[in-house]
Structure formats: structure tokens, C-alpha cells
Amino acid sequence: MKDMLLTKLILAILILLLPGAMLFSQQEVSQEPAKQLIVKLKDGTTMMGELIFEDAESISLSTSSLGEVTINRSDIRNISEIKPEQMKKGGLWFANPNYSRYLFTQTGRNLRKGEAYYQNVLFTTSLAHYGVTDWFSIGGGFEAISTFSGKPVFFILPKFGFNITEKISVGAGYTYANAAAAFDEEDGFKGIGFGYGVFTYGTDDNHASFGLGWGQAAGEFTNKPLYILSGMTRVSRKIALVTENWIIPTDPYYWVFTYGIKILGERSSFDIALVNSKDIADIFPVGLPIWFSYNFYF
Numbered sequence: 311m312k313d314m315l316l317t318k319l320i321l322a323i324l325i326l327l328l329p330g331a332m333l334f335s336q337q338e339v340s341q342e343p344a345k346q347l348i349v350k351l352k353d354g355t356t357m358m359g360e361l362i363f364e365d366a367e368s369i370s371l372s373t374s375s376l377g378e379v380t381i382n383r384s385d386i387r388n389i390s391e392i393k394p395e396q397m398k399k400g401g402l403w404f405a406n407p408n409y410s411r412y413l414f415t416q417t418g419r420n421l422r423k424g425e426a427y428y429q430n431v432l433f434t435t436s437l438a439h440y441g442v443t444d445w446f447s448i449g450g451g452f453e454a455i456s457t458f459s460g461k462p463v464f465f466i467l468p469k470f471g472f473n474i475t476e477k478i479s480v481g482a483g484y485t486y487a488n489a490a491a492a493f494d495e496e497d498g499f500k501g502i503g504f505g506y507g508v509f510t511y512g513t514d515d516n517h518a519s520f521g522l523g524w525g526q527a528a529g530e531f532t533n534k535p536l537y538i539l540s541g542m543t544r545v546s547r548k549i550a551l552v553t554e555n556w557i558i559p560t561d562p563y564y565w566v567f568t569y570g571i572k573i574l575g576e577r578s579s580f581d582i583a584l585v586n587s588k589d590i591a592d593i594f595p596v597g598l599p600i601w602f603s604y605n606f607y608f
Contacts, residue, residue: 346392347371348404351385358392358402403547407607408579409514410439410447410471412540412554413568414601417519418479418510420471421447427607432600437465445472464488479510502527508538515544534559548574552583564588568601579605 345361349371359371362378369389370380396403407427410419421427421441429437429451437451449467456463469483488501508521521538524531537557544550550572558564570583581604586597 348390350388352387404576406514412552413583415538418471418481418508420445427605429605431603446470482507577607
């Protein structure tokens with residue numbers, strides 16, 4: 311009798327556990343969805359498809375137009391994974407090339423290793439930035455008018471940036487300018503600088519940042535920080551809205567606002583923005599269109 315009761319009890323337990331065991335087994339053998347990749351070749355060709363196989367020498371994609379294609383890694387310039395948020399009703403949105411900066415200031419995101427871009431501001435200032443590692447980049451450049459005058463103004467811009475989570479990034483950097491043309495060199499002038507730290511929340515397409523900065527001249531930093539509030543949102547495949555706002559530590563604090571658009575391409579962007587403040591608004595309520603820059607990404 312006891313044996314029969316024990317047998318029934320074991321059968322009852324097995325019946326209760328069986329569905330869970332089957333579900334667990336299904337979860338174990340189920341595979342993650344295959345990666346969707348965009349592969350850019352050195353000859354300018356771009357391919358998009360599902361990753362089938364990869365090793366140290368090549369990768370294989372399943373494409374809609376060419377079927378299965380095997381590509382040698384030596385022919386590849388860049389590989390990027392298509393994120394779910396890039397698929398919109400109008401099709402695939404290319405990755406935002408301008409994720410690491412707003413107008414003048416930077417986001418907490420650093421350029422990825424090997425990435426680089428050229429920036430021209432107001433037709434006179436040329437800058438270049440290069441991702442040395444995924445967390446450190448270096449930039450530099452010069453201002454053309456001062457260069458022709460014989461007293462060139464040049465810039466050096468190191469930056470550190472770290473992704474804490476998928477949506478949270480922190481960065482810090484320094485902007486140095488010798489600005490010899492604007493000062494008497496006999497005073498022993500050694501340049502001006504701006505050190506900053508920045509916190510960014512969001513995705514490459516939609517994010518906001520809060521930053522603190524300290525100006526530096528003659529070897530001394532300002533006592534009060536400058537506050538920076540910036541944001542960008544991508545409203546279409548090729549258009550993003552951007553704002554960059556400065557709270558300058560005068561007595562009292564002085565606000566400077568910027569707001570404009572970014573026209574995006576797969577490897578370039580063009581910025582047009584209005585600058586406004588209390589004094590500018592007294593004459594031009596909507597602000598002055600005195601910021602424009604062109605960026606090209608390698």
C-alpha cells in the first residue's frame with residue numbers, strides 16, 4: 311500500500327514538473343536572432359545582411375539581393391550592427407555619425423577606436439579628431455585668418471569618454487588654444503584652456519547632456535564652474551534638432567542659448583544654429599544665425 315502511494319506521489323510530481331522541464335529545454339536550445347550587419351568595403355561598396363558565419367579571415371552574410379556572400383576581412387573598412395531602433399517605417403536609418411558632439415561641446419560618448427572626423431567651423435577653423443581607443447580621442451586644428459597673419463591660433467583637444475551602460479556615458483576633456491594673435495607675447499602668455507566633464511543619457515540618436523567646465527588662463531582656473539546643458543533628437547532619417555546652452559559664471563550668471571538643426575548623411579553632417587542671449591534678444595528676438603559647421607567622418 312505504501313509502495314503504491316509512493317509511486318502515485320512520484321508520478322504526480324513528474325506530471326507537475328514535466329511542462330517546466332520541457333519549457334526549460336526549449337529555452338536552452340533556442341537561439342538568439344541572427345545579427346543584422348552593414349559591411350562597408352574599402353572599394354566603397356556597402357552590403358547589408360544576416361550574419362551566417364565569421365572567423366578571423368572572413369565573414370559570410372545572407373543578403374536579399376546577392377544571396378549568401380563571403381567577404382575577406384582584408385577587404386572590409388567597417389562593420390556595424392543594425393540596432394532595432396534603426397529600423398523605422400520608412401526603412402533603415404543609417405547610424406548617426408555625429409553622436410560624439412553637439413555644436414561646440416562634446417557628449418560623454420567617445421569616438422570608437424579608429425574612427426575620425428574633420429570639422430570646419432565658420433569657414434575659418436579646421437579641426438580633426440581621431441579615436442585612439444574606444445575611451446580616448448585626440449583632436450587638433452588651427453584658425454586660418456590668424457595663420458595668414460603670421461600669428462597662428464592652434465588648438466589641442468584631448469578627450470576621455472566611457473560608456474557606463476548602453477544609455478549612460480561620462481566624459482572629460484580639455485580644449486587648449488595658444489591664441490597668440492590676441493595677446494602680448496611679452497607678458498609670457500602661454501595660452502588659454504577649458505577643462506570640462508560631461509554626463510550623457512540616451513541613445514546615439516536622442517540624448518541629453520549636463521556638463522561642468524572651468525576656464526584657464528595664465529596657469530589659473532576660474533573659481534566658479536560654467537554649466538552646459540545640451541541635447542539632440544533625430545526627427546527624421548536626415549534631420550536632427552540640437553540645442554547647446556551655456557550658463558557663464560559672471561555676477562549674476564549669464565545665459566547663452568543655441569538652437570538649430572543638423573543635416574545628417576552617412577559620413578557627414580552640416581550644422582546651422584542660432585545664438586541668443588539677453589542682449590542679443592533685445593535686438594534680434596529669435597537670435598543670430600552665426601554658427602555653422604561641416605563635419606566629415608572617416
